[in-house]
Amino acid sequence: MISQQWRARLTYAAMSAFLAWHTATIVIAPAPDVSAFVQALRVPLHPYLVFFRLDNPWDFFAPNVGRRPQFRYIIEDVRGNHHPFMPTKDLNWFHPSFFWSYSWYDAVIDEPETYADAAAAFLCRKHASLHPVSIILLQAEGGDFTPEDQLAGKNPMDPEFVTVTTVKRVACTGS
Amino acid sequence: MHRILEFVRNVFAALGRAWSGFWFQTSVTTPLELARMGIGAALLFHYAMATPFLFDLWGEGGWVPRALVLENKTDPWMQSLLYYFTAPWQWVAFHALFLVCSAALMVGWRTSWVKWIVLVGQISYDYRTPVLFYGVDKILACLLLIMCVAPIGRAMSLDRVRAVRAAKLEKLAATLPPYASPWAGACTRLMQIQMAVLFFYSGVGKLRGDDWWNGDALWVVFITGEHYNRFMLDLLASHYWLTNVGTYGTVLIELAFPFLIWQRRTRPYLLAAAIFLHVQFAVLMGLFYFSFVMVMGHMSFVRPEWLARLGQAWKRRMGDMEMIYDGRCGFCVRSMAWFLAFDGLGQVRIRDFRIDPSPVVSDAQVEKALYLVLPDGRALPGFEAYRYVVLRVPGLWWQIPFFYVPVLSRLCGHPIYNWIAANRGRLSSLRLGLARPLAK
Numbered sequence: 001m002i003s004q005q006w007r008a009r010l011t012y013a014a015m016s017a018f019l020a021w022h023t024a025t026i027v028i029a030p031a032p033d034v035s036a037f038v039q040a041l042r043v044p045l046h047p048y049l050v051f052f053r054l055d056n057p058w059d060f061f062a063p064n065v066g067r068r069p070q071f072r073y074i075i076e077d078v079r080g081n082h083h084p085f086m087p088t089k090d091l092n093w094f095h096p097s098f099f100w101s102y103s104w105y106d107a108v109i110d111e112p113e114t115y116a117d118a119a120a121a122f123l124c125r126k127h128a129s130l131h132p133v134s135i136i137l138l139q140a141e142g143g144d145f146t147p148e149d150q151l152a153g154k155n156p157m158d159p160e161f162v163t164v165t166t167v168k169r170v171a172c173t174g175s
Numbered sequence: 176m177h178r179i180l181e182f183v184r185n186v187f188a189a190l191g192r193a194w195s196g197f198w199f200q201t202s203v204t205t206p207l208e209l210a211r212m213g214i215g216a217a218l219l220f221h222y223a224m225a226t227p228f229l230f231d232l233w234g235e236g237g238w239v240p241r242a243l244v245l246e247n248k249t250d251p252w253m254q255s256l257l258y259y260f261t262a263p264w265q266w267v268a269f270h271a272l273f274l275v276c277s278a279a280l281m282v283g284w285r286t287s288w289v290k291w292i293v294l295v296g297q298i299s300y301d302y303r304t305p306v307l308f309y310g311v312d313k314i315l316a317c318l319l320l321i322m323c324v325a326p327i328g329r330a331m332s333l334d335r336v337r338a339v340r341a342a343k344l345e346k347l348a349a350t351l352p353p354y355a356s357p358w359a360g361a362c363t364r365l366m367q368i369q370m371a372v373l374f375f376y377s378g379v380g381k382l383r384g385d386d387w388w389n390g391d392a393l394w395v396v397f398i399t400g401e402h403y404n405r406f407m408l409d410l411l412a413s414h415y416w417l418t419n420v421g422t423y424g425t426v427l428i429e430l431a432f433p434f435l436i437w438q439r440r441t442r443p444y445l446l447a448a449a450i451f452l453h454v455q456f457a458v459l460m461g462l463f464y465f466s467f468v469m470v471m472g473h474m475s476f477v478r479p480e481w482l483a484r485l486g487q488a489w490k491r492r493m494g495d496m497e498m499i500y501d502g503r504c505g506f507c508v509r510s511m512a513w514f515l516a517f518d519g520l521g522q523v524r525i526r527d528f529r530i531d532p533s534p535v536v537s538d539a540q541v542e543k544a545l546y547l548v549l550p551d552g553r554a555l556p557g558f559e560a561y562r563y564v565v566l567r568v569p570g571l572w573w574q575i576p577f578f579y580v581p582v583l584s585r586l587c588g589h590p591i592y593n594w595i596a597a598n599r600g601r602l603s604s605l606r607l608g609l610a611r612p613l614a615k
Contacts, residue, residue, distance in 0.1 A: 012199075018324070019198055019361055026317075026369050030376040050252035053298050053316035058376040060310055063384030065395040088400055093461030096225045097232075100307045102401050104238050107306035115306065118243050125236070145398045147412035156398040 025049055030058045069139035070157065071105030072164070073123060075132045083130055109139045112168045120170035137167040195357075202360035203353050203479045208283070208331040210366065211290075211322055213471030214315070215281030218293065221464050222274060222300075229270055233257055233303045244304065255302035256295065269296070283332020290327065294319040311465040317369055318472050325362030329354035331519065336570070340516035347502075347511055347525060366475035371433035373472075374449070378429030387426055390419035402460045428452050436476060446476050486520045493522060493567040494550040498560065499541050502527030505603035506595075507545065517570035544596050558585070558592040 002010070025045050031038045042049070049055040075083040088105070091098045108119045120135045141163045145156040154161070231237045241258060260266055273296035279289040297315055301308050328334040330353060342349045386392040394415075397407045411418045428448045435441040436449075450470055457466035501507045515523060526533055528541045536546045536554045547560035555563050562578045562585075565571040578584050595602065 015358060015361065016194065016198070019365065022321075022365060023368055026365075026372050030372065047252045050250050051254065052294075052320050053301050053313070054320065056313040056317070057380070058313075058373045059380040060377050061392065061396065062377060062380030062387070063382075064386040065384075065392050065399065067395065067399050068401070070400050094463065096221045096464065097228055098461070099309045099311075099401070100225075100232060103307050103309050107239075114243070114247060115239065118240055119238065122231075122236070122238055142398065142400075147394070147415050150408045150412035156403065157400065 021048075025054055029055050032057075067142050068102070068106055069109055069141045070162075071109060072138040072140055074136040074138065075123075075127050075130050076134045076136065078131045078133055083127070108137060109167055112137065116168040117170055120168075121173065124172035132172045134169055134171045136169045138164055139167050140164045198361045198364055199357035200360040201355050201357050202363055203355045204325070204327055204329045204359045204363075205331065205479050205482050206363050206475050206477045207322065207325050207327050207359065207366065208329075209474035209477065210318065210471045211283065211286070211327045212281055212331065213474065214318060214322070214468060215277050215279075215293070217464060217467050217471070218297070218315070219274060219277040219281055222270070222277065226270065226274075229266055230263070232307065233300060234263070234266055237304070239304045239306060241303070253302045253305070255299040257299050257303035269299075272296075273300075283328045283334050286328025286332060286334050290319070290323050294323050309465075310462075311468050314373065314465075314468055314472060318366065318468070321362060321366045321369060325366075326354070326356060326359050329359075331570075335519070336516040340512050343512035343515055344509065347508060347515070347527075350521070363475050366472065367436070370469075370472045370475065371436060374429045375433040378426055378432075381426050381429065387422060390422045392425070393418045393421040396460065404459055407459055425452065442476060442478075446473060449473050489569070490520050490522050495524065496522055496550075496564065496567070497524045497526055497533075497548040498564075499526045499528050499533050499536055499546040499548065501541060501545075501599070502529045504599045506599045506605075507603075514571075518568050519570045520568070522568050523564060544592070557596060558588040561592070562588070 024041075025048060028038065028041050028045060029049050031041075033039050033042060070086070070088055072084065072086050075085065077083065087101065091101055104115075104119070108115045116137055120137065123135050124132050140157070142156050143161045143163065145154075145161055149156075149161070225232060235241060245258065256269065257266070260269070272292065276289040276292040276296065279285055280293050294316070297312070297319055301312050301316065335354075339351050342351050381387040381392070384392070386395050394408075394411055396402050397404045397411065428445075429452075432445050432449055436445045450473060453466035453469045453473075456462040498511070500511055511525060515525065528536070528538055532538055533541070533546070533548065535548050535552060540546060540554075540556070544557035545560055546557075547555045547563055549555070549563075565574040565578050578588065
């Protein structure tokens with residue numbers, strides 16, 4: 001039997017070990033891993049960091065705010081008609097889907113080879129009533145928008161400030 | 176040699192004391208409980224609103240099919256329960272369980288294990304569709320893990336109410352001392368470090384960007400699609416210096432916070448600044464969920480003595496309240512045990528008129544209904560007594576909707592109370608909700 005005193009000591013040691021370990025993960029995880037030193041420190045922490053979703057750089061709006069391109073798409077129906085959509089217009093700040101949607105659109109724009117087909121398949125199903133043949137996924141990149149533009153009553157998403165390019169054209173399977 | 180050993184021993188002893196002093200200060204859990212309630216509420220509200228999109232966000236035919244996620248999964252340690260679901264009912268059951276556990280976390284019911292389910296749920300949602308998570312999902316997992324190892328649910332919770340009620344069923348005047356432990360202090364410290372480190376890296380990261388160095392970041396934020404705010408752009412365009420002030424102010428607060436939040440004198444100012452910053456993020460940028468969760472994380476810096484002072488001030492302001500009840504009625508005693516268990520500040524005194532008659536209310540009156548005596552000498556009977564108390568005892572605020580619906584509450588409340596009071600003898604014999612017989 002472990003005596004009461006030793007049990008208390010072991011508990012104290014275990015608690016201290018956990019606190020030291022977790023504090024190390026909190027401090028090291030966000031550190032830029034460009035140096036060999038930080039990379040080496042991260043090795044033993046890696047499973048813990050990933051399994052518990054603790055691996056975050058805490059780089060909110062950093063180093064620069066960055067203007068993410070706006071996601072748009074055009075549905076091409078069987079008659080060759082084009083139906084343009086600007087999904088971000090229907091989003092609402094107060095709804096949880098707002099930032100999740102933006103994150104998804106970013107993924108489609110940033111990694112079209114990975115996510116564009118799945119996104120197109122989803123959108124084809126969503127707009128099945130339009131009998132889509134294909135979907136053209138687009139990105140609208142905003143240009144410089146100055147205070148003078150604002151005072152002139154313009155909007156950052158006005159056509160003069162936006163360059164629209166095709167991300168990918170995807171055929172709707174089963175159409 | 177002896178002196179060297181002595182010196183080394185002294186150094187280690189001093190280090191040990193410093194370590195214990197930093198981490199293991201006996202503390203109550205109230206700062207962590209504030210974070211628990213807020214985070215539970217935020218998760219419940221947020222994910223409940225996401226329910227109509229359950230299959231779009233995390234389902235097979237949704238935005239990102241599971242096969243695609245697994246194909247691009249770069250690390251075997253990324254795990255989600257949702258990887259293993261095959262039938263739609265499993266998603267629904269999982270989501271329902273997650274919502275119920277979030278609600279339980281909020282109210283502190285069975286906290287010791289529901290917090291783990293909430294953590295597993297949050298991580299599972301995150302990893303099921305990794306492209307979806309943004310700032311708040313990152314901080315949530317970190318705070319939830321700390322709450323999982325912390326002894327939360329010991330105050331401001333239904334678990335605490337149950338414990339107090341059990342003690343009061345033994346003896347109605349019994350009080351349960353507030354829970355405090357060195358581990359609670361250590362976990363509070365851990366959450367504080369988490370928030371300070373977050374601010375530090377966030378501030379340092381901004382220093383590397385031109386938007387922040389040049390003082391234009393605020394302008395750029397408001398012209399982006401997701402944070403577009405016409406009112407703010409109009410204001411900043413005509414007074415551009417506000418953009419610079421806001422930009423540099425944000426960096427200043429983020430950099431000052433991790434260093435000045437620890438000092439007794441500066442903590443209130445830094446805490447107020449951090450909360451102010453997040454209120455701005457919420458109102459002006461639409462980051463309501465993120466800001467709320469961040470503010471809840473900052474609650475770890477609220478000193479328990481501040482809350483205690485606030486409680487005392489509230490108690491003084493509300494004044495002394497005495498409830499006179501029938502100690503021979505088992506149902507009345509059990510009801511009082513429940514009722515008083517929610518009175519965490521100890522605002523209500525009790526008097527059993529059978530053994531200690533009131534000088535204000537006659538025995539004949541108390542035979543008919545419970546009475547509440549106020550500091551000015553007024554005595555409120557039955558339903559009116561409860562109605563008065565629920566507004567003034569914070570632990571009972573959840574009952575306000577039942578007692579204060581105009582007209583309807585009084586219309587229904589009086590007859591219901593009178594019926595219960597008239598039949599309390601019969602109700603006593605039912606022993607409703609009694610875990611064990613009342614102590615004689």
